[in-house]
Amino acid sequence: MSSVIPYGRQEITDEDIQAVVSTLKSDFLTQGPAVAQFENAFAKFVGAKYAVAVNNATSALHLCALALGVRPGQKVLCTPNTFVASSNCILYCGGDVEFVDIELNNFCLDLDLLEKKLSSAPKGTYAGVVAVDFAGYPMDFRRLRKIADQYGLWLIEDACHAPGADFQTSDGQWHRSGSGEFADLSVFSFHPVKHIATAEGGMITTNSQKLYDQIKYLRTHGITKDPKELTRNDGGWYYEMQSLGMNYRLPDILCALGSSQLERIEKNLQRRRQIASKYAQAFHGLPIQCPNSESTIRHAHHLYVIQTDRRTELYNFLKSQGVYCQVHYIPIYQQPYYIEKYGKISLPQMDKYYSKALSLPMFHAMTDSEQDFVIAQVKNFFQSATLSKESTP
Numbered sequence: 166m167s168s169v170i171p172y173g174r175q176e177i178t179d180e181d182i183q184a185v186v187s188t189l190k191s192d193f194l195t196q197g198p199a200v201a202q203f204e205n206a207f208a209k210f211v212g213a214k215y216a217v218a219v220n221n222a223t224s225a226l227h228l229c230a231l232a233l234g235v236r237p238g239q240k241v242l243c244t245p246n247t248f249v250a251s252s253n254c255i256l257y258c259g260g261d262v263e264f265v266d267i268e269l270n271n272f273c274l275d276l277d278l279l280e281k282k283l284s285s286a287p288k289g290t291y292a293g294v295v296a297v298d299f300a301g302y303p304m305d306f307r308r309l310r311k312i313a314d315q316y317g318l319w320l321i322e323d324a325c326h327a328p329g330a331d332f333q334t335s336d337g338q339w340h341r342s343g344s345g346e347f348a349d350l351s352v353f354s355f356h357p358v359k360h361i362a363t364a365e366g367g368m369i370t371t372n373s374q375k376l377y378d379q380i381k382y383l384r385t386h387g388i389t390k391d392p393k394e395l396t397r398n399d400g401g402w403y404y405e406m407q408s409l410g411m412n413y414r415l416p417d418i419l420c421a422l423g424s425s426q427l428e429r430i431e432k433n434l435q436r437r438r439q440i441a442s443k444y445a446q447a448f449h450g451l452p453i454q455c456p457n458s459e460s461t462i463r464h465a466h467h468l469y470v471i472q473t474d475r476r477t478e479l480y481n482f483l484k485s486q487g488v489y490c491q492v493h494y495i496p497i498y499q500q501p502y503y504i505e506k507y508g509k510i511s512l513p514q515m516d517k518y519y520s521k522a523l524s525l526p527m528f529h530a531m532t533d534s535e536q537d538f539v540i541a542q543v544k545n546f547f548q549s550a551t552l553s554k555e556s557t558p
């Protein structure tokens with residue numbers, strides 16, 4: 166067992182190393198065949214028509230906002246319970262963000278509150294919604310799509326936590342997060358704490374050929390070599406930059422690592438689900454609220470978030486025992502940059518959730534003995550608290 170147990174950690178196998186080494190020995194370190202191989206395999210895994218690999222999910226979100234035409238003055242609705250990148254992408258394009266409170270059952274954007282906000286504003290007030298499959302919980306994007314269509318909004322699904330998560334609709338059909346069925350664009354991250362680790366890396370999925378073409382082009386400086394698109398043609402070397410794009414490419418070396426990791430994802434998802442159910446059983450009877458289990462979802466368990474009134478004490482105690490938890494997330498509207506921009510905001514459900522939330526270690530490579538140690542320390546914390554209460558005269 167390593168000296169500390171983090172809340173998330175990557176797993177690199179000999180096969181992963183081999184895949185990287187053979188790419189290093191190949192003709193292409195970047196812009197080669199490993200990119201399309203990873204994109205095609207990922208698109209197949211989530212069931213989307215198209216996938217575009219990028220250098221991280223922050224870039225992915227930026228490209229989505231650019232492709233959807235976010236511009237100064239436009240307002241976009243977003244969950245506050247996410248990493249800052251989810252809403253920053255709107256600010257990069259000069260748009261404005263308004264936060265909608267979360268649902269306490271699943272810690273995702275509250276769709277009833279979203280509808281209420283939309284119905285009480287003049288039509289056209291908002292351009293789109295960024296919603297997050299928080300912790301790996303697959304949001305009901307079918308309902309979200311219906312709401313979005315009613316108000317003419319586009320939808321970005323931040324599925325960074327949810328590769329392989331599924332939800333079932335009332336007709337019995339299962340739908341995968343990021344499948345392109347409902348959201349215009351979905352985004353994934355391959356940061357080392359995520360399901361697939363390429364150090365830095367991300368993916369955008371969509372079923373729209375138009376958005377796919379645009380995103381591929383914006384990923385590489387807004388440059389095209391397509392003879393049909395060129396305004397003139399000086400010869401075989403000729404290319405044109407027709408829009409202000411970026412260099413957000415993911416190199417072949419990292420795509421090869423991603424493809425190798427993707428091969429194990431089903432097994433790893435099963436392992437995460439096993440860890441989650443062991444936590445839930447072990448904590449039965451403790452003053453902890455574990456994530457709800459619902460028969461109509463297959464959770465991807467990027468994070469295992471518990472809620473307790475004694476969150477800060479528990480965090481400090483576990484840290485002293487070498488268990489490094491984290492809190493996901495500080496409400497984005499509490500970040501100094503956002504306070505300066507929008508003033509002080511308070512959303513009651515998000516504030517309540519934040520005061521109690523703690524992410525326990527959850528990663529597919531966690532061993533049984535590491536998990537047993539975490540469970541034992543959580544039990545110790547609550548039992549010693551009970552004992553000291555009993556011994557107080």
Ligand SMILES: Cc1ncc(COP(=O)(O)O)c(C=O)c1O
Nearest residue numbers: 221222223248250325354355356
């Ligand atoms: C929900 C969410 N969105 C976006 C990001 C940004 O991902 P990246 O680090 O790949 O840029 C993260 C990363 O933690 C995330 O958790």
